[in-house]
Amino acid sequence: MVQLESNAKEFVERFEKLAEKARYLLSSQVLADSNKHARMDTGEMIFSSQRASDLPKGLLVWDTPYAKRVYFTGTPSTDRNPDAELMWVHVARDRYSKDWLAMFEQLAKNEVLK
Numbered sequence: 523m524v525q526l527e528s529n530a531k532e533f534v535e536r537f538e539k540l541a542e543k544a545r546y547l548l549s550s551q552v553l554a555d556s557n558k559h560a561r562m563d564t565g566e567m568i569f570s571s572q573r574a575s576d577l578p579k580g581l582l583v584w585d586t587p588y589a590k591r592v593y594f595t596g597t598p599s600t601d602r603n604p605d606a607e608l609m610w611v612h613v614a615r616d617r618y619s620k621d622w623l624a625m626f627e628q629l630a631k632n633e634v635l636k
């Protein structure tokens with residue numbers, strides 16, 4: 523008779539925790555990198571993203587009334603943020619996605635090898 527023990531439940535729980543941790547860390551980094559390129563007049567729009575975003579769920583939100591309009595249109599002032607650009611999340615993705623992937627891979631490697 524062959525008897526097998528399964529630790530599938532432990533395996534699933536471990537990877538669910540990894541996914542939660544990765545989502546939070548990645549969301550935090552994407553928000554920080556995106557805000558490097560967000561327009562800053564008074565700073566309220568960037569502050570709104572820190573207040574309104576739900577990092578554990580991976581939800582990033584800039585919730586000023588004008589955020590959507592200035593994301594797509596106009597000319598971002600570079601007086602207070604010389605790196606300001608339109609579509610700042612897209613800019614961050616294009617510039618930092620390899621770093622985000624490396625961060626995720628390192629996290630996965632560290633967690634799996636525990």
